[in-house]
Amino acid sequence: MKRLTGWLFAFCAMALAIQPHAVQAQETYPNQAIRFVVPFPPGGGADTLARIAGEAAGKQLGQQFIIENQPGAGGNLAAIVVKDAAPDGYTLLQGNVAHTIGMSLYDDPGYEIQQDFVPIIRLGSSAFILAVGPNVQVKTLQEFVELARSKPGELTYGSSGNGGPSHLAMEMLKSTAGIDVRHIPYKGAAPVLTDLLGGRIDAAFLTLPAAIPQIEAGAIKGLAVTSAQRSMLAANFPTVAESGYPGYEAVTWFGLMAPKGTPAEIIGKLHKVFQGVISDPVIRQGLLDRGFDVVDNTAEEFAAFVSSETKKWAVTVEQSHAKAD
Amino acid sequence: MDIFSNLALGFGVAFSPENLLYCFIGVLLGTFIGVLPGVGPLVTIAVLLPLTFGLPPEGALIMLAGIYYGAAYGGSTTAILLNLPGESSSVVTCIDGYQMARKGRAGAALAIAAIGSFIAGCFGTALIALAGPPLTAIALDFGAADYFSLMLMAVVFTAALAQGSLSKSIIMALVGVLIGLAGTDVNSGVRRFTFGAYGLVEGIDFTVVAMGLFAISEIVRNLEHSGSQEVATAKVGNLMPSRQELREAGFPILRGTLVGTFFGILPGAGQTISSFAAYMIEKRVSRDPSKFGKGAVAGLAAPEAANNAAAQTSFIPTLSLGIPGSATMALMLGALMIQGISPGPQVMSQHPALFWGLIASMWIGNLLLVILNLPLVGLWVNMLRLPYRWLFPAILVFCCIGVFSINYSPLDIYLIAVFGLVGYVLVKLNCEVTPFILGFVLGPMIEENFRRALLLSKGDLTTFVTSPISAGFLFLTAIVVIAMIVPALRKKKDEVVLDGETG
Known part of the structure; x- marks a missing residue:
């Protein structure tokens, strides 16, 4: 019995310790721990990125970044939490590609990614690679497009979810190249890979860390990567853009955002610290190993990027009829 | 022989003192975490992952694997003692395991679970070592049509086994399907039954439903008898299983092992379904199916072996x-x-020490778990001696923490309360919870695979019979349906024949 109540107390104490204290803001920022709200469950790539960057930045700022996982509703839940938080620099959002897609995918996402948030810095991006299964006899993107053109509506591709980036990346290619490939949605990326390996679907946009070992083993073929420049992770694969579709870019990106109204000095301070973190060669290599390409960028560049992403995905969502409600 | 040199390499790696230590730490942590409801291996591994960064790859993976199957072991403990499924795979353990505990056989139930898991673990390890690489082909051979037919077969089997009112079972299963469908539709992205709540957009987690229906409703039921100690906490009984109980457990453990082995290989089918399938098969082959749900040893041993x-x-x-x-x-x-x-595909050839070391460590880990758990049986059973007024608030708190740790969604905590109430009402109405759970798990998977199979075939229904695997399952299903109908017609005649033989 004593043992049990002891456990209870321990848990209560832990629960209390996790609660951020509402200490009064003082003139020097930061003077308390910073909540970094991540719209994904712990353990995945996005969470790891936040933890690596947050830990390094925390050391420099002398305050801890507390990663708060707030998955759900395609990232909308996390965005709403941060939007409603005080704009004092102590609550930040890991904004990502889904937040810009969400602007056109949902009727009422509950926030406006451009109006309600101040972009601070883009932390990293992951390109997809267009891969084809064992039954598809093409070696380049051009050949794939020609094959698809020769039999419209016959080829199939898998995505890890309706309205997700691996779905819309293909929809964008379809409308750019003028081809018809049938969409087979899955729950998550693992079953897509299984059916691609088994030859039940013809193509899919896969993440590089998942695809490269399979390509090297000869189980599937990689045709082109979706980033604007070649990815450091797969430098021998051409981009979609250089394969005949200039301007094509479809990546999963992650950045740091603050609620609107956060003082400019705080934004500037955070940008400076995180820019230092992502240009550290050790951290950059660590992120690359986990599938993230990292480039230096200013807050203005990131803001312009968020704006162009929002516009780009709105067009693709419209064309693909991915919108649900 | 290749296999022996491989295993020799594996045991060489796994028996190094530091890897033995990592294995031990892993299974120990896993067992304790498995005992905490809802705090499953997923959360544990996510939290402990950074600890393994500094370890060599073999040590890191051996420890994480230890946590993983240690948690599967630990999950059965609370399922048996408190009707509290610690992991989704131990829900089935609740059904007969808890009834055994109520009859004063808690110690025996825990020991049988441990022994069953150990035998299954040994077999699984041997199978991976012998046939791992060819078996991977099976995983790739299963397509949407095959999954659909497999699950359809599971549903028909369950219907064939329904006890009591058939109409009640069917209604329960259908309600389970409906609740399982809540969330975002895979194909269209439409949100179904979410009522505008963000917490429902990704659907309802299995653990939430299971914890509510089993653990919470059991608490409510026990509190009916305020003051009295009618509940399981009163009797403890002999700790070790009797010879009779061991005999009853033998074949179910073997069958459960085979079933679990099969489902484990299929990506996406998983442990939960394997324990359900093992339970259904036991009920099917049992000479006395009416004992199931009332503390049948086979109903505990088979699913435990299967999930391990x-x-x-x-x-x-x-x-x-x-x-x-x-x-x-x-x-x-x-x-x-x-x-x-x-x-x-290259892990096995490029990192043989890692691959075979992990496999050897699995066998060692299972042995460690038995050594660790059999003496602990006495300790765990003592938990039942706690006064219930102390025990139930603790269970409630652990359930809430566990459920919250899955999705970090406060709505899930309200939901276990709702499902607890639903479970209580169902018990009062004499409705079995098992068909509901099965509908909840299988319904959405059947829908998803059916629609995917048709998307792939452009709406051509023959896809379900042109795939040989799918056709095989459908054939078996048809046989079961016929077997269900025919005996009903011939029942009288059979009884006459049986009387003639015995008399």
Whole structure:
């Protein structure tokens, strides 16, 4: 019995310790721990990125970044939490590609990614690679497009979810190249890979860390990567853009955002610290190993990027009829 | 022989003092965490992952694997003692395990669970070592049509086994399907039954439903008898299983092991289904199916063996194909990547020490678990001697913490309260919860695979019979349906024949 109540107390104490204290803001920022709200469950790539960057930045700022996982509703839940938080620099959002897609995918996402948030810095991006299964006899993107053109509506591709980036990346290619490939949605990326390996679907946009070992083993073929420049992770694969579709870019990106109204000095301070973190060669290599390409960028560049992403995905969502409600 | 040199290499790696230590720490942590309801291997591995960064790859993976199957073991403990499924795979353990505990056989139930898991673990390990690489082909051969037919077969089998009112069972299963369908539709992205609540957009987690229906409703039921000690906490009984109980457990353990092995290999089917399937098969082959749900030894031993066998064999697709069968397995792959090893078809040939070391450590881990758990049986059973007024608030708190840790969604805590109430009402109405749970688990998977199969075939229904695997399952299903109908017609005649033989 004593043992049990002891456990209870321990848990209560832990629960209390996790609660951020509402200490009064003082003139020097930061003077308390910073909540970094991540719209994904712990353990995945996005969470790891936040933890690596947050830990390094925390050391420099002398305050801890507390990663708060707030998955759900395609990232909308996390965005709403941060939007409603005080704009004092102590609550930040890991904004990502889904937040810009969400602007056109949902009727009422509950926030406006451009109006309600101040972009601070883009932390990293992951390109997809267009891969084809064992039954598809093409070696380049051009050949794939020609094959698809020769039999419209016959080829199939898998995505890890309706309205997700691996779905819309293909929809964008379809409308750019003028081809018809049938969409087979899955729950998550693992079953897509299984059916691609088994030859039940013809193509899919896969993440590089998942695809490269399979390509090297000869189980599937990689045709082109979706980033604007070649990815450091797969430098021998051409981009979609250089394969005949200039301007094509479809990546999963992650950045740091603050609620609107956060003082400019705080934004500037955070940008400076995180820019230092992502240009550290050790951290950059660590992120690359986990599938993230990292480039230096200013807050203005990131803001312009968020704006162009929002516009780009709105067009693709419209064309693909991915919108649900 | 290749296999012996491989195993020799594996045991060489696993028996090194530091790897033995990592294995021990892993299973110990896993057992304790498995005992905490809802705090499953997924959360544990996610939290402990950074600890393994500094370890060599073999040590890291051996420890994480230890946590994984240790948690599968620990989950059965609370399921048996408190009707509290610690892991989704131990829900089935609740059904007969808890009834055994109520009859004063808690110690025996825990021991049988441990022994069954050990036998299953040994078999799973041997199978991976012998046939791991060829078995991976099975995982790739299963398509949407095959999954559909497999699950349809499971549903028909369950209907065939329904006890009591058939109409009640069917209604329960259908309600389960409806609740399982809540969330975002895979094909269209439409949100179904979410009523505008963000917490429902990703659907309702299995653990939430199971904890509410089993643990919470049991608490409510026990509190009916305020003051009295009618509940399981009163009797403890002899700790070790009797010879009779061991005999009853023998074949179910073997059958459960085979079932679990099969489902573990299929990515996406997983441990939960394997324990259900094992339970259904036991009920089917049992001479006295009416004992199920009232503390049948077979109803405990088979699913326990199945979920442990599945826990082991699910490493086959994960390691040899680089395809994670579950979220937990995805984390394991993440751990490999952090160690600089790309999971995929090359792991076995490029990192033989890692692959075979892990397999050997699984067998050692299972042995450690038995050594660890049999003496602990006495300790765990003592938990039942606690006054219930102390026990139930603790269970409630642990349930809430566990459920919250799955999705970090406060709505899930309200939901276990709702499902607790629903479970209580169902018990009062004499409705079985098992068909509901099965509908909840299988319904959405049947829908998803049916629609995917038709998307792939452009709406051509013959896809379900042109695939040989799918056709095989449909054939078996048809036989079961016929077997259900025919005896009903011939029942009288059979009884006459039987009388003639015995008399």
